[in-house]
Amino acid sequence: MKINKAAVIGGGSFGTVVANILADNEIETWQWLRDATIAESINTHQKNDKYLPDTPLNPALNATTELDEAIQGADVIFVSVPSRYVREVVSSFAAKLMPQQALVSTTKGIEPERFLLMSQVLEELCPANPVGVLSGPNLAKEIARRELAATVIASKNSDLRRNVQSGLSCSYFRVYASDDLYGVELSGALKNIYAIVSGFVAALGMGENSRSMIITRSLAEMSRFAVALGANPLTFLGLAGVGDLVVTCSSPLSRNYRVGYAIGEGKTLDEAVNSLGEVAEGVNTLRYVRAKAAELDIYMPLVMGAYEVLFNGADPRLVAQGLMSGDHASDVEFALPRSEI
Numbered sequence: 001m002k003i004n005k006a007a008v009i010g011g012g013s014f015g016t017v018v019a020n021i022l023a024d025n026e027i028e029t030w031q032w033l034r035d036a037t038i039a040e041s042i043n044t045h046q047k048n049d050k051y052l053p054d055t056p057l058n059p060a061l062n063a064t065t066e067l068d069e070a071i072q073g074a075d076v077i078f079v080s081v082p083s084r085y086v087r088e089v090v091s092s093f094a095a096k097l098m099p100q101q102a103l104v105s106t107t108k109g110i111e112p113e114r115f116l117l118m119s120q121v122l123e124e125l126c127p128a129n130p131v132g133v134l135s136g137p138n139l140a141k142e143i144a145r146r147e148l149a150a151t152v153i154a155s156k157n158s159d160l161r162r163n164v165q166s167g168l169s170c171s172y173f174r175v176y177a178s179d180d181l182y183g184v185e186l187s188g189a190l191k192n193i194y195a196i197v198s199g200f201v202a203a204l205g206m207g208e209n210s211r212s213m214i215i216t217r218s219l220a221e222m223s224r225f226a227v228a229l230g231a232n233p234l235t236f237l238g239l240a241g242v243g244d245l246v247v248t249c250s251s252p253l254s255r256n257y258r259v260g261y262a263i264g265e266g267k268t269l270d271e272a273v274n275s276l277g278e279v280a281e282g283v284n285t286l287r288y289v290r291a292k293a294a295e296l297d298i299y300m301p302l303v304m305g306a307y308e309v310l311f312n313g314a315d316p317r318l319v320a321q322g323l324m325s326g327d328h329a330s331d332v333e334f335a336l337p338r339s340e341i
């Protein structure tokens with residue numbers, strides 16, 4: 001079955017990009033957002049003035065502040081609000097869904113109380129509905145300029161995967177498939193932490209060797225954490241893992257990288273976050289992952305170091321330095337067991 005109508009929940013930069021691709025693909029698309037002025041601007045001037053002011057949007061895209069109007073009859077509902085609001089927003093319409101309506105999270109964050117990923121929140125709230133996750137190296141502002149990009153749709157439901165692949169694929173956006181929902185989603189959340197660390201490294205003027213070491217050891221740390229939580233480490237080698245880690249750790253378009261860069265320049269966490277005006281999920285994810293790693297005794301020197309910098313005022317230089325003095329470990333995680341080091 002193809003997607004005849006799609007809904008996008010969220011009026012930020014990524015929600016707008018997803019909605020615009022769907023509209024470009026001639027799918028009836030309704031974007032829900034809270035701000036009536038932005039909705040009006042999308043409908044009349046084809047612009048999201050706040051989040052993507054330079055991008056002319058498809059005139060067929062409909063924006064609404066009425067949730068019912070967006071979700072009613074939608075074959076797929078993309079959820080694209082910051083993680084701390086996903087439960088609240090989805091709870092407000094979950095009871096109105098028909099069982100065939102699929103939900104796809106694009107949100108890269110964690111719900112702290114039970115360490116739930118967003119697909120787990122969706123499954124809890126909408127147990128009868130197919131659920132998927134869209135994640136990959138997807139800086140919204142580049143996709144908005146129609147620069148080539150690829151992503152991953154992960155779901156246990158093959159119809160959902162195929163529908164999203166055909167609904168979102170176009171000349172500048174390619175959608176690969178995975179059935180490892182948990183691995184794809186976990187990598188999307190974890191990489192935000194390491195983008196903050198890469199921001200420190202860049203601001204401190206460390207060299208390319210340092211940056212490469214940080215990115216590669218980040219991948220080792222992410223996959224060590226993932227395996228401890230039961231995920232498949234192979235997923236971390238794909239677009240949602242290495243792909244998203246590299247882009248977010250390298251680009252000033254990444255909000256998480258920018259937070260790290262500002263802290264590396266000497267700003268406080270509050271100053272760094274307030275100057276963004278957009279969500280940087282990595283700040284909270286760092287707190288939750290650090291607590292989980294401590295609880296499960298998982299060796300994560302970059303997470304521990306970054307936490308000290310963001311929340312206890314430690315010198316960002318110490319994070320990279322911490323790698324030099326930590327326990328010796330194997331290069332490729334799992335290739336050489338710790339017992340043989």
Ligand SMILES: NC(=O)c1ccc[n+]([C@@H]2O[C@H](COP(=O)([O-])OP(=O)(O)OC[C@H]3O[C@@H](n4cnc5c(N)ncnc54)[C@H](O)[C@@H]3O)[C@@H](O)[C@H]2O)c1
Nearest residue numbers: 011012013014015080081085106107108138139140278279
């Ligand atoms: N921007 C990107 O490049 C990008 C790419 C892929 C995934 N993501 C992920 O998508 C999610 C959303 O990111 P974004 O870039 O669109 O964020 P954003 O900061 O651009 O926008 C967030 C949107 O959520 C809305 N919002 C905030 N609180 C809300 C609430 N209580 N109820 C309803 N709406 C609320 C805001 O008004 C805004 O429209 C994040 O988890 C992010 O990690 C972002």
Ligand SMILES: O=P(O)(O)OC[C@H](O)CO
Nearest residue numbers: 136137138139254255256
């Ligand atoms: O701007 P960031 O740091 O939230 O990153 C955006 C996307 O997740 C990149 O894939």
